[in-house]
Amino acid sequence: MPTPVSTHSRPTGHRTEPCTLLSLAIAATLGAAVPAPALAQTGDGAQPAAQAGQQRLFNIQSGPLDAVLNRFALEAGIDLSVSTELTQGKSSPGLQGQYSTEQALHALLAGSGLRMHFTGENSVAIELARQDGMLTLPAMTVSAEALTGRSEGTGSYTTSNTKTATKLNLSPRETPQIVNVVTHQMIEDFGTTEMEDVLRLAPGVTVGHTDDDRRSYTARGYAMSIQYDGLPSSSGIDGGVVAGPDSALIDRTEVLLGAAGLMNGAGQPGGVINMVFKRPTEDFRGSASISAGSWNALRMVADVSGPLSEEGTVRGRAVAVDQSEESFRDYAKERKKVFYAVVESDLTDSTLLTLSVQNQDIYDNVTDRSGLPTDNDGLDMDWSRSTFLAPAWNQWNKYSTTYKARLQQVLSANWQLTVQGSALTSEADWLFGTLDSFDSTTGDATFSRWGQFNKETSHDLEVFSSGSVTMFGRSHELVLGGNWTERVWNGRRGTGTDYDTNLYDFDPQTSVPRPQLTLDSQINDLVTEQYGGYMAGHFYFTDRISSVMGTRISWYRYEFGDTVREENEVFTPYAGVIYELNDWASAYASYAEIFNPQSARGTDGNTLEPEVGASHELGVKGEFFNGKLNASAVLFRIQKDNEAELLQPYDEDNICGGWCYAAKGKTTTEGVDLGLSGHITDEVQLMVGFTRYKKDDNDESVHIGKLAGSFQPTGTRWRTGISIDASSKAYGQWGMTQEARTLVGAFVSYQLTPSVKMALNGSNLLDEKYYANAIDSGYGRQYWGQPRSWMLTFEGQF
Numbered sequence: 162m163p164t165p166v167s168t169h170s171r172p173t174g175h176r177t178e179p180c181t182l183l184s185l186a187i188a189a190t191l192g193a194a195v196p197a198p199a200l201a202q203t204g205d206g207a208q209p210a211a212q213a214g215q216q217r218l219f220n221i222q223s224g225p226l227d228a229v230l231n232r233f234a235l236e237a238g239i240d241l242s243v244s245t246e247l248t249q250g251k252s253s254p255g256l257q258g259q260y261s262t263e264q265a266l267h268a269l270l271a272g273s274g275l276r277m278h279f280t281g282e283n284s285v286a287i288e289l290a291r292q293d294g295m296l297t298l299p300a301m302t303v304s305a306e307a308l309t310g311r312s313e314g315t316g317s318y319t320t321s322n323t324k325t326a327t328k329l330n331l332s333p334r335e336t337p338q339i340v341n342v343v344t345h346q347m348i349e350d351f352g353t354t355e356m357e358d359v360l361r362l363a364p365g366v367t368v369g370h371t372d373d374d375r376r377s378y379t380a381r382g383y384a385m386s387i388q389y390d391g392l393p394s395s396s397g398i399d400g401g402v403v404a405g406p407d408s409a410l411i412d413r414t415e416v417l418l419g420a421a422g423l424m425n426g427a428g429q430p431g432g433v434i435n436m437v438f439k440r441p442t443e444d445f446r447g448s449a450s451i452s453a454g455s456w457n458a459l460r461m462v463a464d465v466s467g468p469l470s471e472e473g474t475v476r477g478r479a480v481a482v483d484q485s486e487e488s489f490r491d492y493a494k495e496r497k498k499v500f501y502a503v504v505e506s507d508l509t510d511s512t513l514l515t516l517s518v519q520n521q522d523i524y525d526n527v528t529d530r531s532g533l534p535t536d537n538d539g540l541d542m543d544w545s546r547s548t549f550l551a552p553a554w555n556q557w558n559k560y561s562t563t564y565k566a567r568l569q570q571v572l573s574a575n576w577q578l579t580v581q582g583s584a585l586t587s588e589a590d591w592l593f594g595t596l597d598s599f600d601s602t603t604g605d606a607t608f609s610r611w612g613q614f615n616k617e618t619s620h621d622l623e624v625f626s627s628g629s630v631t632m633f634g635r636s637h638e639l640v641l642g643g644n645w646t647e648r649v650w651n652g653r654r655g656t657g658t659d660y661d662t663n664l665y666d667f668d669p670q671t672s673v674p675r676p677q678l679t680l681d682s683q684i685n686d687l688v689t690e691q692y693g694g695y696m697a698g699h700f701y702f703t704d705r706i707s708s709v710m711g712t713r714i715s716w717y718r719y720e721f722g723d724t725v726r727e728e729n730e731v732f733t734p735y736a737g738v739i740y741e742l743n744d745w746a747s748a749y750a751s752y753a754e755i756f757n758p759q760s761a762r763g764t765d766g767n768t769l770e771p772e773v774g775a776s777h778e779l780g781v782k783g784e785f786f787n788g789k790l791n792a793s794a795v796l797f798r799i800q801k802d803n804e805a806e807l808l809q810p811y812d813e814d815n816i817c818g819g820w821c822y823a824a825k826g827k828t829t830t831e832g833v834d835l836g837l838s839g840h841i842t843d844e845v846q847l848m849v850g851f852t853r854y855k856k857d858d859n860d861e862s863v864h865i866g867k868l869a870g871s872f873q874p875t876g877t878r879w880r881t882g883i884s885i886d887a888s889s890k891a892y893g894q895w896g897m898t899q900e901a902r903t904l905v906g907a908f909v910s911y912q913l914t915p916s917v918k919m920a921l922n923g924s925n926l927l928d929e930k931y932y933a934n935a936i937d938s939g940y941g942r943q944y945w946g947q948p949r950s951w952m953l954t955f956e957g958q959f
Contacts, residue, residue: 217236217237217260217261217876219233219236219237219256219260219265219876221233221236221255221256221269225248225251225253225311225313225314225315225442226248226251226253226269226270226273227243227248227315228313228314228315228316228317229253229255229256229269229314230243230248230253230269230287231315231316231317232315232316233256233265233266233269235316235840235843235875236843236875236876237262237265238283238843238875239262239283239284239285240283240284240285241284241285241286241287242284242285242286242287243275243286243287243288247275247287247288248275248287251273251275251443253269253270253271253273255269256268256269262285263277266285270287275287275288276288311345311412311413311437311439311440312342312344312345312346312412312413313345313412313413313439314345315344315345315346316346317344317346317789317839317840317846318344318346318347318838318839318840318846318847318848318869318871319333319342319344319788319789319790319791319838319839319840319848320333320342320344320413321788323336323340323342323415324391325340325388325391325415325417325421325424325433325435326338326340326417326421326423326424327423327424327640327697327699327709327711327735328391328424328625328627328640328642328697329627329638329640329697329698329699329709330627330638331699331709332784332788333782333784333791333793334739334746334747334782334783334784334791335699335707335709335739335747336709337709337737337738337739337749337750337751337778337780338417338418338419338737338751338753338778339365339417339418339419339778339780339793339795339834339836340415340416340417340418341363341364341365341415341416341418341836341838341848341850342413342414342415342416342838343359343360343362343363343413343414343416343848344413345411345412345413346846346871347362347848347869348408348411348413350869350871350880350882350908350910351869351882351884351906351908351922352452352908352920352922352952352954353408354407354408354409354460354484355405355407355408356376356398356405356406356408356414356434356436357376357405358408359408359411359414360378360414360416360434361884361886361904362848362867362869362884362886363414363416363867364416364834364836364848364849364850364851364852364865364867365380365381365416365418365432365834365850365852365865365867366378366379366380366385366416366865366867367379367380367865367888367891367899369891369899369933369934370933370934370944370946371399372529372530372531372532372944373490373493373528373529373530373532373557373944374400374401374526374528374557375399375400375401376398376399376400376405377399378398378399378431378434379431379891380416380418380419380431380432380852381418381419381430381431381432381797381799381830381832381852381854382431382830382854382856382863382891382892383429383430383431383432383799383830384428384429384431385416385429385431385432385433385434386421386425386428386429386431386432386433386434387433387434387436388424388425388433388434388435388436389435389436389438389563389565389583389621390435390436390437390438390565390567390581391435391437391581392565392581392582392583392621392623392644393424393425393426393621393623393644393646394583394585394619394621394646394648395619395621395646395647395648395689395691396585396587396617396619396648398434400559401589401615402559402587402588402589402615402616402617402650403559403561403585403587403617403619404521404523404559404561405436406436406438406499406519406521407482407484407497407499407521409462409464409480409482409499409501410438410439410480410499410501410519411436411437411438411439412437412438412439412440413437414434414435414436414437415433415434415435415437416432416433416434416435417432417433417435418431418432418797418834419431419432419753419776419778419797419799420432420753420754420755420775420776420799421433421753422713422733422735422753422754422755422756423695423697423711423712423713423733423735423753424644424695424713426644426691426693426713426715426717426733427691427715427717427728427731427756427757427758428755428757429755429757429772430755430774430776430799430801438501438503438517438519439464439466439478439480439501439503440478440503440505440515441466441467441476441477441478441503441504441505442466442467442476442478443467443468443473443476444467444468445466445467445468446465446466446467446958446959447463447464447465447466447467447958447959448462448463448464448956448957448958448959449461449462449463449464449956449957449959450462450954450955450956450957451954451955452952452953452954452955453952453953454486454950454951454952454953455489455949455950455951455952456486456487456488456489456950457485457486457487458484458485458486458487458952459484459485459486460482460483460484460486460952461482461483461484462480462481462482463479463480463481464478464479464480465478465479466478466479469504474506474507475504475505475506475507476504476505476506477502477503477504477505478501478502478503479500479501479502479503480499480500480501480502481499481500481501482497482498482499482500483497483498483499484496484497484498484499485497485525489546489547489945489947489948489950490529490546490547490548490549490945491547491548491549491669492527492549492551492553492669492670493527493528493529493549494525494526494527495523495525495526495527495528496523496524496525496526497521497522497523497524498520498521498522498524499519499520499521499522500518500519500520501517501518501519501520502517502518503515503516503517504516504517511570511571512568512569512570512571513567513568513569513570514566514567514568514569515565515566515567515568515569516564516565516566517564517565517566518562518563518564518565519561519562519563519565520561520562520563521559521560521561521562522558522559522560522561523558523559523560524558524559524560525558526556526557526558526559527553527554527555527556528551528555528556528557529549529550529551529555529944530551530555530557530593530595531550531551531595531596531942532550532596532934532942532943532944533548533550533942533943533944533945534550534596534599534601534606534664534942534943535601535942535943536601537600537601537602541943542601544943544945546930546945546948549669550596550664550667550669551593551594551595551596551669552593552594552608552669552670552672552673552675553669553670554592554594554675555592555593555594556590556591556592557589557590557591557593558589558590559587559588559589560587560588560589561585561586561587561588562585562586562587563583563584563585563586564583564584565581565582565583565584566581566582566583567579567580567581567582568580568581572626572628573628575628575629576626576627576628576629577626577627577628578624578625578626579623579624579625579626579627579642580623580624581622581623582620582621582622582623583619583620583621584618584619584620584621585617585618585619585620586616586617586618587616587617587618588614588615588616588617589613589614589615589616589617590612590613590614591611591612591613591614591615592611592612592675592678593609593610593611593612594608594609594610594660594673595608595609595611596608596942597609597659599664603663604663604664604665604666605661605662605663606661606662606663606664606667607659607660607661607662608659608660608661608662608673609656609659610656610657610658610659610660610673610676610678611654611655611656611657611678612654612655612657612676612678612680613652613653613654613655613680613684614652614653614654614680615650615651615652615684616650616651616652617648617649617650618648618649619646619647619648619649620646620647621644621645621646621647622644622645622646623642623643623644623645624642624643624644625640625641625642625643625644626640626641626642627639627640627641635701635702636701637698637699637700637701638698638699639696639697639698639699640695640696640697640698640711641694641695641696642694642695642696643692643693643694643695644692644693644695645690645691645692646689646690646691646692647688647689647690647691648687648688648689648690649686649687649688650686650687650688651683651684651685651686651687652684653680653681653682653683653684654680654682654684655678655679655680655681655682656678656682657676657677657678658676660673660674685721685722686720686721687720687721688718688719688720688721689718689719690717690718691715691716691717691718692715692716693713693714693715693716694713694714695711695712695713695714696711696712697709697710697711697712697735698710698711704741705740705741705742706738706739706740706741707738707739707741708736708737708738708739709735709736709737709739709751710735710736710737711734711735711736712732712733712734712735713732713733713735714730714731714732714733715728715730715731715733715756716728716729716730716731717729717731717758719758719760719768721760722818724760724762724768726758726759726760726768726771728756728758728771731756733753733754733755733756734752734753734754735751735752735753735754736751736752736753737749737750737751737752737778738750738751742781745783745784745785746781746782746783746784747781747782747783748780748781748782749778749779749780749781749782750777750778750779750780751776751777751778752775752776752777752778753775753776754773754774754775754776755772755773755774755775755776755801756771756772756773757771757772757773758771759771759772759803759805761805761820761822762816762817762818762820762821762822763817763821763822763823763824764808764816764817764821764823765816766816766817769803769805769822769823769824770803770824771803772801772802772803772804772805773801773802773803774799774800774801774802775799775800776797776798776799776800777797777798777799778795778796778797778798779795779796779797780793780794780795780796780834781793781794781795782794785839786839786840788839789839789840790837790838790839790840790841791836791837791838791839792836792837792838793834793835793836793837794833794834794835794836795833795834795835796831796832796833797831797832797833797834797854798829798830798831799829799830799831800827800828800829800830801827801828801829801830802824802826802827803824803825803826804824804825804828805822805823805824805825806822806823806824806825807820807821807822808821808822808823825858828856828857828858829856829857830854830855830856830857831854831855832852832853832854832855832862832863833851833852833853833854834850834851834852835850835851835852836848836849836850836851837849837850843875844872844873844874844875845870845871845872846870846871847868847869847870848867848868848869848870849867849868849869849870850865850866850867850868851864851865851866851867852864852865852866853865856892859892861889861890862889863888863889863890863891863892864887864888864889865887865888865889865891866885866886866887866888867884867885867886867887868883868884868885869882869883869884869885870882870883870884878911878912878913879909879910879911879912880908880909880910880911881907881908881909881910882907882908883905883906883907884905884906884907885903885904885905885906886902886903886904886906887902887903887904888901888902888903889901899932899933899934900931900932901931902929902931902946903927903929904924904925904927904929904931904946905925905926905927906922906923906924906925906926907922907923907926908920908921908922908923909921916957916958916959917955917956917957917958918955918956918957918958919953919954919955919956920953920954920956921951921952921953921954922951922952922954923949923950923951923952924947924949924950924951924952925946925947925948925949925950926949927949928948928949929946930945930946930948931945931946932944932945932946933945933946933947
């Protein structure tokens with residue numbers, strides 16, 4: 162059954178009748194012509210006098226038709242209703258200038274085969290144009306809009322549905338877990354360039370630095386898994402060898418909090434980061450921007466999209482990024498070039514093929530692997546934020562290419578098959594002088610000098626089918642599938658002689674000479690392979706009670722040198738019950754198990770037994786203004802066995818070959834998540850979240866508060882907003898901590914002309930001094946977070 166979409170400036174309860182939608186769906190499937198459904202009339206069908214001549218200024222960008230209509234309804238202050246079946250796959254040229262409501266809608270619907278129809282003083286319905294009293298419906302087709310649910314062009318801080326948790330097409334209120342979505346509008350408003358920036362906006366997520374280049378992303382005190390376009394991958398985005406994609410390529414990022422074993426198999430109970438890439442558009446559009454900012458930052462982005470064939474059955478998109486920047490740290494700098502191309506082809510009316518390639522090179526990268534040392538007593542020495550205690554010849558260059566393919570086939574009116582895969586190859590060249598020892602009394606220090614080449618390949622494949630079945634007089638949704646992922650990491654290493662110097666008169670250019678190295682020491686292959694099958698369903702027991710249930714069976718293998726760990730036929734159940742309290746609120750309870758094979762070794766030299774445990778949630782969710790505003794309040798509890806605890810510092814000669822660990826036994830983490838995202842009013846949007854949790858072996862509770870909000874007065878050309886990332890002291894693996902900090906950002910943008918926009922973004926506006934050390938860093942030295950910074954952007958659309 163197609164889902165009605167109503168676009169409202171305020172809630173009215175207007176809906177397309179289910180029986181009418183069902184008859185339309187049946188007719189669409191059969192390719193039949195059916196009589197047009199009766200719609201409420203206003204007198205003889207003429208528009209109300211109040212709408213006849215009143216004009217106002219509109220500035221609405223082109224985009225998917227449903228997104229453009231959504232934005233128009235908010236600016237015009239009208240109630241607008243239309244079935245998604247009518248808008249799927251259609252686009253609108255947008256609107257700039259003075260129009261009445263009727264004039265504006267005629268312009269927005271031009272060429273769509275749809276027409277507007279007033280149903281009241283301030284309400285409009287959209288329907289197909291009639292011919293001879295009959296309503297002709299197109300045959301069932303598959304389209305990128307319907308299958309990906311893109312957020313680009315919607316102008317919204319929330320989404321109507323997500324699939325990250327279960328592959329089922331669920332609204333936020335129907336999902337028995339928390340899924341926060343950083344939408345395209347948020348990415349654009351706050352001028353994000355890296356996944357680090359994107360995830361700083363996501364409620365519940367802690368972003369930390371392992372060192373100068375590597376990042377960690379944790380939620381509820383645990384690491385997070387990765388998906389690309391919903392495809393689980395064992396490759397990370399920490400920046401060691403594989404860096405996260407540039408945000409210019411991203412449509413949205415869906416962040417699932419809590420255990421995600423159903424789709425991802427092995428992993429921690431922190432959650433999933435699902436990066437959804439931009440898709441081609443059915444109409445031609447393009448944009449180019451140039452940005453300049455603090456520390457000689459310069460960024461240029463070009464984005465072109467549209468049909469590649471006369472019939473529009475083949476569509477393409479290309480995005481290119483060129484960025485260079487220095488740093489608040491002396492000598493540090495980086496250059497980045499990114500290219501992304503994607504092609505979609507309607508092989509038939511029911512078959513969609515998508516192919517893409519992504520290349521990202523990070524080079525000319527001078528960085529610091531050591532950080533700033535403490536004194537002999539472990540106390541902060543208050544080094545200045547610009548201090549760079551590393552050789553200026555340090556480098557950490559990364560080059561990656563990813564190929565992806567997806568085939569989506571409509572099997573029947575209510576079932577679809579998806580086959581998707583990706584192949585990633587990433588290489589990293591490292592050359593470092595790293596601080597080994599330091600005496601704060603004399604300033605004497607010793608640097609290790611070494612080089613390394615690493616290569617990482619990741620191959621991911623998934624096949625699944627989803628659709629609906631009718632049982633016991635009710636329709637239920639099912640998904641059945643399986644996925645496979647393999648990651649191989651290896652390399653070569655070369656070591657030079659140690660070099661003694663003094664940090665109190667340190668010169669990055671001269672104090673530590675560049676070594677002549679040969680990378681003649683082979684690093685063993687580290688191979689991680691996992692495959693499994695899953696099934697899940699959304700079952701409706703009564704009009705108010707439904708359940709999302711599923712299970713997965715997994716096989717896992719880890720191999721590194723003489724360390725081998727295998728887990729076979731591991732069952733991972735998932736269950737959630739949702740009770741609809743009323744038309745806008747639901748309560749739910751959910752349960753999910755986890756397993757996480759460990760490579761950490763105990764003092765006997767053997768790997769530890771897998772971590773196992775369970776995640777419980779109990780929550781209430783609300784949906785307001787027909788899905789334009791979503792709210793949630795959730796209690797969660799995570800229990801784990803065999804979590805690794807660091808026992809001995811690094812020693813490559815010990816029985817563990819590095820660090821030694823022990824299994825803690827059972828640990829419990831309890832907390833609460835509160836969230837709100839979407840339109841508060843026609844002019845104000847927010848994504849706000851508060852997370853509080855405590856792990857039983859930590860001294861304090863962790864508090865994470867996030868806010869991202871925007872304000873755009875109706876009919877004006879300017880827009881502004883603010884972001885806040887406030888966190889208390891946080892705890893991670895192996896006893897590492899991250900100190901409390903509050904980071905405030907803001908933006909203001911102005912539409913100079915209908916096609917040219919100017920924006921100013923500021924970060925850390927309070928210029929807070931804080932250490933950005935990752936909560937799961939194993940190094941312990943300190944890295945300052947970025948001071949106050951600015952970025953000015955000019956963007957043109959064509």
